[in-house]
Amino acid sequence: MRRQGLLWLNAICALFPATVLASATAEGRVELPKSHSAPVQAKRYEIVTKAGVLSTQPPLAVVYLDGSFPQPASVPTKEVAQKDLTFIPAILPIQLGTKVEFPNLDDAYHNIFSYSPAKRFDLGRYRPDERPIPTQVFDKQGLVILRCDIHEHMRGLILVLNTPYFVMTDTNGHFRLNGLPAGHYTLKAWIDSRTTREKPVELKSGQTLHVDFP
Amino acid sequence: MSSTVPARDKGIARFRTRLFTAMMLVVATLTALGFYLAQRKVTADAERNLQAIFQSELSSLHKLEELRHAALADRCNALAAKSRIHAAIEDNAIDLLYPSAKDELRDLMEGEEPPPEQAGQSLHARFYRFLDSKGAVIKPLNPYNVGELDAKTEAQLALDKLPDTQQIGYIQENTQAGDGSIVEVIAVPIFSTDTGDVISALVIGFKPLELEAKYMGMKSGIWANGQLHLPALPRSTQASLNDKLAGELANSDQGENYFRVDVAGAPQLLFYKRLNPASLFPPAYEICVYPLSYSLAQLHRLRWQIGGAGALLLLGGFVASHLVALRLSMPVKKLALDSEENRTQRKRAEAALASTAEELERSTRYSADASHQLKSPVTVFRLGLESLLAREDLKPEVYEELSALLHQTHRLTGVIDDLLLLSRMDAGHLEIASTPVNLSQLVDEWLDDLGALPDSLDVKIEKEFPRGLFVTGEKRYTSLIVQNLLENARKYNRPGGRIRVSACGNGKDVVLTVGNTGRTIPPGENIFERFHHSSTPSAASGHGIGLNLARELARLHGGDLRLVRSEDDWTEFEVRFSAVDGVIGVA
Numbered sequence: 053m054r055r056q057g058l059l060w061l062n063a064i065c066a067l068f069p070a071t072v073l074a075s076a077t078a079e080g081r082v083e084l085p086k087s088h089s090a091p092v093q094a095k096r097y098e099i100v101t102k103a104g105v106l107s108t109q110p111p112l113a114v115v116y117l118d119g120s121f122p123q124p125a126s127v128p129t130k131e132v133a134q135k136d137l138t139f140i141p142a143i144l145p146i147q148l149g150t151k152v153e154f155p156n157l158d159d160a161y162h163n164i165f166s167y168s169p170a171k172r173f174d175l176g177r178y179r180p181d182e183r184p185i186p187t188q189v190f191d192k193q194g195l196v197i198l199r200c201d202i203h204e205h206m207r208g209l210i211l212v213l214n215t216p217y218f219v220m221t222d223t224n225g226h227f228r229l230n231g232l233p234a235g236h237y238t239l240k241a242w243i244d245s246r247t248t249r250e251k252p253v254e255l256k257s258g259q260t261l262h263v264d265f266p
Numbered sequence: 267m268s269s270t271v272p273a274r275d276k277g278i279a280r281f282r283t284r285l286f287t288a289m290m291l292v293v294a295t296l297t298a299l300g301f302y303l304a305q306r307k308v309t310a311d312a313e314r315n316l317q318a319i320f321q322s323e324l325s326s327l328h329k330l331e332e333l334r335h336a337a338l339a340d341r342c343n344a345l346a347a348k349s350r351i352h353a354a355i356e357d358n359a360i361d362l363l364y365p366s367a368k369d370e371l372r373d374l375m376e377g378e379e380p381p382p383e384q385a386g387q388s389l390h391a392r393f394y395r396f397l398d399s400k401g402a403v404i405k406p407l408n409p410y411n412v413g414e415l416d417a418k419t420e421a422q423l424a425l426d427k428l429p430d431t432q433q434i435g436y437i438q439e440n441t442q443a444g445d446g447s448i449v450e451v452i453a454v455p456i457f458s459t460d461t462g463d464v465i466s467a468l469v470i471g472f473k474p475l476e477l478e479a480k481y482m483g484m485k486s487g488i489w490a491n492g493q494l495h496l497p498a499l500p501r502s503t504q505a506s507l508n509d510k511l512a513g514e515l516a517n518s519d520q521g522e523n524y525f526r527v528d529v530a531g532a533p534q535l536l537f538y539k540r541l542n543p544a545s546l547f548p549p550a551y552e553i554c555v556y557p558l559s560y561s562l563a564q565l566h567r568l569r570w571q572i573g574g575a576g577a578l579l580l581l582g583g584f585v586a587s588h589l590v591a592l593r594l595s596m597p598v599k600k601l602a603l604d605s606e607e608n609r610t611q612r613k614r615a616e617a618a619l620a621s622t623a624e625e626l627e628r629s630t631r632y633s634a635d636a637s638h639q640l641k642s643p644v645t646v647f648r649l650g651l652e653s654l655l656a657r658e659d660l661k662p663e664v665y666e667e668l669s670a671l672l673h674q675t676h677r678l679t680g681v682i683d684d685l686l687l688l689s690r691m692d693a694g695h696l697e698i699a700s701t702p703v704n705l706s707q708l709v710d711e712w713l714d715d716l717g718a719l720p721d722s723l724d725v726k727i728e729k730e731f732p733r734g735l736f737v738t739g740e741k742r743y744t745s746l747i748v749q750n751l752l753e754n755a756r757k758y759n760r761p762g763g764r765i766r767v768s769a770c771g772n773g774k775d776v777v778l779t780v781g782n783t784g785r786t787i788p789p790g791e792n793i794f795e796r797f798h799h800s801s802t803p804s805a806a807s808g809h810g811i812g813l814n815l816a817r818e819l820a821r822l823h824g825g826d827l828r829l830v831r832s833e834d835d836w837t838e839f840e841v842r843f844s845a846v847d848g849v850i851g852v853a
Contacts, residue, residue: 101356101458101461102461104356166353166357167350167357167359168359169358172359172362199349199350199352199353200349201349204347204348204349
């Protein structure tokens with residue numbers, strides 16, 4: 053009974069991290085790979101493949117608190133749209149069990165599929181006005197590479213995480229994670245499909261921990 | 267003369283034989299050369315011809331293959347453009363690779379096998395496989411759709427690394443019967459449209475294209491993996507050819523060549539050419555065997571023709587040599603006759619010359635002997651006369667008579683001395699001991715002697731020469747020359763006449779000129795002849811050897827004596843001596 057209450061509390065914390073008073077914060081900077089391309093103006097990212105490694109361009113990282121957190125009863129639905137023959141957003145970190153919609157905002161057909169071990173699916177060809185909007189629930193942790201069978205160059209990434217605590221850094225690598233539970237955890241920074249850095253952290257309620265990923 | 271005629275005929279026959287032998291040699295050499303050249307030409311022609319056929323057939327094969335390769339390249343580019351292929355390879359979903367490619371490559375595996383002439387255009391494959399990033403074969407889950415292969419055959423498809431260009435290979439497929447057949451495989455790289463890297467390769471197996479048998483008896487096959495596949499030949503022949511080929515290919519670094527082989531006892535030309543130069547697959551060669559029977563038949567025919575031509579030429583040569591020998595022998599015969607005549611004439615002339623020389627020598631010897639024989643009695647005679655003259659009881663007439671006789675003995679001694687000298691000169695025994703001789707002094711002495719002579723002629727003497735004029739010579743003989751000239755000048759003078767003696771030197775020669783008045787010498791009279799006697803009688807006379815002797819002596823001294831002129835009461839002789847080096851004359 054008591055344990056269940058704690059779970060609830062956790063769930064509430066996860067849902068409303070900012071409102072929870074007894075929560076910890078982690079902030080810092082992830083050392084990102086040097087970007088050789090010009091900075092993107094409209095905050096648009098694309099996925100690039102280099103020697104079989106997928107990363108975002110310009111580089112950014114996903115910082116998340118790894119641990120064993122209970123599956124929430126309901127998770128908000130997220131969206132990866134196809135616009136101008138690209139995935140928007142190019143990278144989407146989600147919590148395990150999240151449902152993602154794939155609306156087609158182009159005037160062309162798309163056929164979104166994935167052969168990734170974390171999720172194999174094929175939405176088939178669909179028009180922009182297709183209703184209902186094709187969705188997929190991601191119930192296995194890992195990196196899902198989104199492709200379009202019609203537009204070979206299109207790449208998108210969905211990072212399925214088993215934690216509700218994650219945030220994307222800005223292009224300089226700065227991040228801030230609020231409403232974290234106190235305790236011993238591992239803070240991880242996903243940089244590309246091959247590189248994830250991690251650091252053990254001890255979070256204390258009401259404190260802000262500074263963590264840098266060199 | 268009669269014995270030389272058969273000898274001559276024999277010589278002509280010998281000449282003819284030699285001529286014929288030489289001709290035969292030439293014809294035989296020409297025929298042999300003809301044989302050799304014809305054989306070389308036929309062989310080279312056949313080789314060139316067959317090589318051209320081989321090359322053209324290979325090139326047509328090559329064109330078909332290029333069509334096939336281009337079609338395959340297109341196919342692979344299309345495959346590479348497929349998201350699902352990329353996804354399967356890049357996202358490690360190998361199980362989905364073959365199903366993803368299935369639709370794209372369906373037509374490769376379906377449909378009837380096309381007839382050989384369309385093999386290039388159509389892409390009817392036996393099987394296809396993908397290679398992973400390390401070049402290993404990705405095994406299909408359901409091999410039925412992609413062409414079943416046994417493990418051993420499949421293993422041959424793997425490469426050490428992924429190729430970045432099309433690679434051709436030939437592998438041996440092990441069918442159940444154990445009779446391996448050759449499969450042509452083409453590995454086509456699949457490039458990532460994203461990065462441009464080679465992410466995989468598609469290896470497609472085809473039935474190999476075959477050369478068209480345009481040439482009678484031609485057999486073609488493929489040599490791959492150290493094994494010859496030439497189904498048209500029996501197995502045992504293939505095995506023996508295989509050994510030869512293996513040796514040839516091991517020793518040759520050339521991609522193509524040819525050599526002669528015997529197949530079932532018949533000579534053949536075997537061509538080979540590397541089918542997949544610079545391929546990652548093991549080397550394979552196109553093998554073509556062409557029978558040489560046609561060129562051998564041609565050679566046989568040509569041999570007969572050349573042999574016949576040679577024989578005809580020999581026959582013609584025989585006739586021609588016969589005729590030529592006859593024609594040539596005529597002038598030769600004439601030449602022989604002429605040379606015989608020449609020889610006799612020459613012999614005769616030689617004999618005459620020999621006898622003349624003999625006589626000459628004899629006469630020279632004789633005159634020398636005679637002079638010696640004469641000298642002693644004359645000396646005895648003179649001594650006798652001198653002792654008689656010494657007596658005081660002689661009557662004046664007798665005394666005069668004896669004096670005249672004594673004078674004659676003196677003359678006789680002089681003549682004998684001259685004769686002796688001449689004969690010694692003729693025999694070539696006279697040697698001259700050259701010394702500088704004071705010619706001026708010599709002439710002065712002789713002129714004094716002349717003046718001292720009891721003389722009825724009142725002759726005036728003019729002298730015109732420098733003092734101390736030296737010449738080269740032996741004093742005795744130089745003196746003799748001068749004496750001769752001066753005595754003649756006095757002897758043949760007229761009463762009240764004059765004698766003029768002059769001399770001058772020009773550095774090399776010294777010329778002494780003696781002129782006198784008196785009777786002139788008629789032109790054409792050879793006064794220098796030995797024992798010459800004047801045609802016009804006169805009181806004064808000599809024994810006819812003085813001038814001859816003087817000239818011979820002058821010539822012996824390297825000078826000469828000649829008559830300068832003889833006209834208008836004036837006769838002038840000139841004698842040339844060699845001057846003494848550096849001593850020309852002191853005035």
